[in-house]
Amino acid sequence: MMRRATPGTSSVDMRTVLAGIELPSPILTASGCAAAGREIDQFVDITTIGGVVTKSVMLNARSGRATPRMAETPSGMLNGIGLQGPGIDAFIEKDLAWLNYRGARTIVSIAGSSFEEYQTVAARLAQAEGVAAVEVNISCPNVADRGLVFACDPFASARVIALVRSVIPNDIPVLAKLSPDVTDITAITRAVVDAGANGVSLINTLLGMVIDTDTLKPRLSGGTGGLSGPAIRPVAVRAVYQVRAAFPDLPILGMGGIRTGLDALEFLAAGADAVSVGTVVFNDPSSLVRIHDELATALTQRGFNSLIDVIGAAHFE
């Protein structure tokens, strides 16, 4: 019986550093795929993984969208949850407090529908204890700009990051989570780095649609949704590779369809300092530990003594 899995022992030093945060494992949860860690903690000891990246929290409580909110797709899924959540105050009081009580390393994902909302949420979070880092989900529609997604515009992306950075204490890193739905992801990266981002999370979901072939209408209540899972992995690896090539020293948290230790190894070789496991947690909640163990084995087989030695290996001469 697997009850609360923990990583096995390995001769490989699996520690990594992400934007100055030391992590015992390079495997983290992904925003929106592990709630605030509590449910997953039934299956893996969340203090033994790299960290918990929480579901994006906004200023106020949100009901999210009507159902259907998801559709299964080949090796993936399309989702349009609509950022259901308790709002930042209840999040800090209940979810963050619990994560701190459990001793998890917590990366809090924040979102907003306006520049002001991002800054207000960040300012509330700045007052809270136990935030290892802030991940800024900029793949949200800007209500004031015809619903244009912040992440698709370098100026809007930079302004969000600058506002968040201005209120978050300097010793807490701010990661910008970027959308792959852009022409040149390194241009967006340049914009957020110049605005003060300490690193980037690559990648958010791809915008997609599924049509119900009985009703001949979009399957999701919101029409479009975000595509995730192993189906998007090569897109994510490409994004990590391109950003690492353009920014050799920029901290990168990689994610997009990681299912096995070898998948994680692809991201590390492409240049990620750590990785998040998202959609696959729905399939296999204990995968966070399984992938860590598979990665340790893969590194041993390839003669690595230390995980950090493989980071960016695809770029080595």
Add this chain to the structure above:
Amino acid sequence: MAVQVTGEIVSNTKAGEYHVLTMTGQGIPEEAKPGQFVALSVGGPLGSTLLRRAFSIYRAQTRGAYGGTVDIVVAPHGPGTDWLADRQRGDRVNIIGPLGKPFALPRDPVPCVLVGGGYGAAPLFSLADALIQRGCRVDVILGASGQGKLFGIVDARRVASTLSITTDDGSVGTKGVVTDLLPRVIDRANSAVVYACGPMGMLKAVTAVAKEHGAHSQTAVEEAMACGIGVCMTCVLPVIGDDGETRMVRSCVEGPCFHGDRVRWDEVHTVPADTVGAPVGGGE
């Protein structure tokens, strides 16, 4: 607490248009309560169907030739359920369970009616056993579109004081739907609680009949889920809480068993305007 285990298929038998799968699942049958469910991965460790499929626990046996086993009822109707229906003895399947809130049981030995629609009847028989143990009288109504989609007649005969059957096409029992017979069954047995599991439309109708007749209703909902454990937020429906506020709650964690009066049946698949955190003036 739920566990994630690799189980082995012990048997796969046909029951009408359904398959009853018996599988080992160490730690699950020991903890399972009537109304709880298991979430199965489908397609194998490298398959392309990633989302877990949820099934009511039909039977949970803690002892037997194979140790503890769990039985589920599968209606093949898509890639995941087709894959499960093809599993043979000895095949492995990853199981998480037991999950969700079980049916609430009455404190006193009051008469209860159990209403099942199609394979939705699956969780009702372990419930019936628990009710009978408490001294409750149990009446059962089973309904389906036709004969091949009825489930659990043999089980129902074993546990029920009376068994009523309806089919849409009249192929077995009374032509019509379960709620055509429910008022008479409630009146005859003076039932205090109606338990129901089946399609949303049936649960809505059963809740209304129960209320009219002064009976409490306990409904087990079936919503599409991706994970079954409370993290994906896809299986939500509008439910009124103890504080009178409506929230979009997860049927996997806060359900699947709800007091029927608390579910806003007419607004399932919508976000009612007075829901906590409902969108203001459009938006998502």
